[in-house]
Amino acid sequence: MHPTSAAPSSRPPWWRGPEPGRRLLGARAFVTGAGTQPGGGPIGIGEAIAVLFAAQGARVAVADIDRDRADATVGMVRDAGGDAVAVVGDLADPETNRRCVSEAAEGLGGIDTVVNSVAVTAGSGSPVDVDLDEWDRAMRLNLGAAVLTARHTIPHLRAAGGGAILNISSIAATRGHGSGAYAASKAALGGLTRDWAYLHGREGIRVNEILIGHAYSPMGDQGGPEVRARRRRAGLLPTEGLAWDVAWPAVFLCSAEAGWITGVELPVDAGTTSTAPYAVSLLNDRDPT
Template sequence: MSTELAGRSVVVTGAASGIGRATALAFARAGAKVLVADLNAAGADAVVKEIDGAGGTAVAVAGDLSDPQVVDRVVGRAVETYGSLDVLVNNAGIMDRMSALGETDDAEWERVIRINLTAPFLLTRAVLPHMLAAGRGSVVFTASEAGLRGGAAGAAYTASKHGVVGLVKSLAVMYREQGIRANAIAPGPTATNIQVDAAPGAHGPALIGRLVGANIGRLGTAEEQAAAIVFLASDAAAFVNGVVLPVDDGWSAV
């Protein structure tokens, strides 16, 4: 454990596994008090136990973060338990089926946009009054290479992550004078448990597979993505605002 972020209160969404779990653990190691938010209650509780066992401080809230009542519960629990809300990490997300626009049905579109874009919008809106009252705060989003290019995912996921990039830039401009920073990481392919249920024979997955396979480097780790998130949230990045940082072994440079 270190004292780099001692006393800071951090909410991490999608924190039961993958990048979210690694991020929650990294913040706890840096001395922050963490609220682990995830749809998977058992997974969230397991991360809390892991943090507690290492001498850190954490609580869990389970639920669907696209539900405004769950959002209110997450924010209320963080403020009630820790007295403040200093950092929000909007990490929770799902993949689409790599479907091209013409192959994307309403259900796929609405589910991906709801979880990847609407949920972080709702949660950020809910934490803003607390950050504004404190005169400071940091919001870090997990965007994606698909938020920077058109050939990294299907239509729904690509649109959702481009939307996340827009939220980051709007937040950075609108609230910098109030001491609030907004940034994002744009992960390249990373070893997590996220699944892609591509439709057999569909045009989108076949084309994206060729594009991605020709340009990516090695797979990243969840811990490498988490390190970038913690940096962006920390005082070391105090003058970094409105940035979408590729964490991708140079994929975005190809």
């Protein structure tokens, strides 16, 4: 049962979804790029979403290209008292994607929630000197895998009577960032978010997107402590974002509480995109810590 189902008539009219603290109870979620990165670094976005979804009552399919990484996240889910299955393969390959979705649907008893989180930062730089193989790799994984995942999961969402798709994007899609294919692929994902919301809204399928700011994650850890410090100071809040700060809005957007929200891009970026860069520099001048 998808968590957007109507509340029992015995509850007040403002009630949405299951009991508080179990906001995704009954959901069956397919989360891509959800494997645990080796080496004991920061938790990844997809990994955090998978764990928190399960803690909120969803059954979760942890999709990753690496078996050990997928199994590690499944272990985290079970340690948190949740239920998960691992599906392994290259989601940018059409047949492998179809197989992974089929295995997930069988393991979960259906799919009604989808999170497209898998991504790489390949293909950066000017078109003059960008590595075209890396460009193609980024487009294939960041954009192509999301398209294939939607292609193969939407029939399951239809069978469930509706559901939610959440695309994980980046503020790199909205401003000059020097990230080349990463920015282009994420901007394209935003266009697809709105298009899918239009195409499938009357089927009860909601499609939304989170634009991640400078959060500390395996991808956001690139560049070392100095880069992390500069990234933290790009926003309005004094703290550095973590993957959990993305996972909580993801819970909301896939829950019954967001049952009338579709086609939106939600920045989760400590206010970075809401403010002119020069204004942020003024804050940093006043508070150099």
